[in-house]
Amino acid sequence: MSNQPTTIHLQRHNFTSREEPLIDQGSLTASLFLFDSGVHALRLRNERSDLVLLPFQGQQIWSAIFDGRNVTMKSWFDQPRSTTNYLDTYGGFLIHCGMASMGVPGPGDNHPLHGEIPNAPYQKASVVLGEDARGPYIGLTGEYTHAVAFTHYHVVQPLVKLYAGEARCVIAITATNRKHLPLEYMYMAHVNFRPVDNSRLVYSAHCTPETVRVRKSIPSHVKPDPSYVAWLQELERHPEKHHTLSPDLAFDPEIVFSIDYLADEKGWAHTMQVHPDGSADYICHQPAVLNKGIRWICRMTEQDAIGIILPSTADPEGYTIEKAKGNIRTLQPGASFSCELEAGVLSVEEARQMTEKINHMIGG
DSSP states (O other), X not given: OOSSOEEEEOOXXXXXXXXXXXXXXXXXXXXEEEOTTSOEEEEEEOSSEEEEEETTBTTEEEEEEETTEEOBOBOSOSSOOSOSOGGGGOOOSEEEEEESOOSSOOTXXXXXXXXXXXXXXXXXXXXXXXXXXXXXXXXXXXXXEEEETTTEEEEEEEEEEEETTOSEEEEEEEEEEOSSSOEXXXXXXXXXXXXXXXXXXXXXXXXXTTTEEEOOSOXXXXXXXXXXXXXXXXXXXXXXXXXXXXXXXXXXXXXXXXXXXXXXTXXXXXXXXXXXXXOEEEEEEOTTTSOEEEEEEEEOSSOEEEEEEEEESSOXXXXXXXXXXXXXXEEOTTOEEEEEEEEEEEOHHHHHHHHHHHHHHHTO
């Protein structure tokens, strides 16, 4: 392969109900199909990974299988629906959230839940095949232009790369302000793993009530009972009590934390869900770029999910509240925001080594 990646532009009319191969380059393959719902899907594979992405709907990773295990959250939805409404098709492994707004709309807000890009209708989508210093890869990229007369004009370009032989994927996104005025923006990478009973959360942050803060405000879509409120109050005093995902703990309907992460010598923070067998789900991100670490846990019969870390530029309280907190960033005309993270799984030995690294980072 050359250093210049090969780009294959995707066209909607090439997707059918029967899955058809598109690329076969050694262990790296891509195929196309339509869900019964009519949503276009791209499957990327290597020896250890199987990703199903939605090239024209948010460029979500709808499902992820690493080393034969489906790590994707359990949800109401066995397939994506063709909609821009966040809660009408909520079940993907990765959902890009933002850009003009993000989070749960609060008093005074009129933006959609988690912004305009989670299920955005992408105008362009492409498969890329290339090689860089890390090795051969296959990926999905695309372009969504969000244009609202007199209000917004910005372009979003995600990229997911799957490298040969790896059980993790690289997730990146770039947003560019095309308007002649500054753009206020927010972003969250909403990565939703499936919880594993009695697993442990290990991450590069000190766990104190000051550094791991439970969200006390209750969104309008959450209907709490008194025991839920008492559990929030207990976690406010003792956040470490959520570190072991015992099945008797109440994460119904959801618990949210904001975490102050520490970075290693290369600028990366690390988060794991370590399973009882010693393997782990894993994310690394750069706190210098995505400075808000949000953790989301929701454990119900029909929906079981854990965002072990949702790297973000703001807390998820909606535009007005985050604006008052000083968490809204600004892009000047023509300027771009970019970020990158990695998500997947670690073997038992890799998880052991990462635990040692994290313990060293936090002084354990």
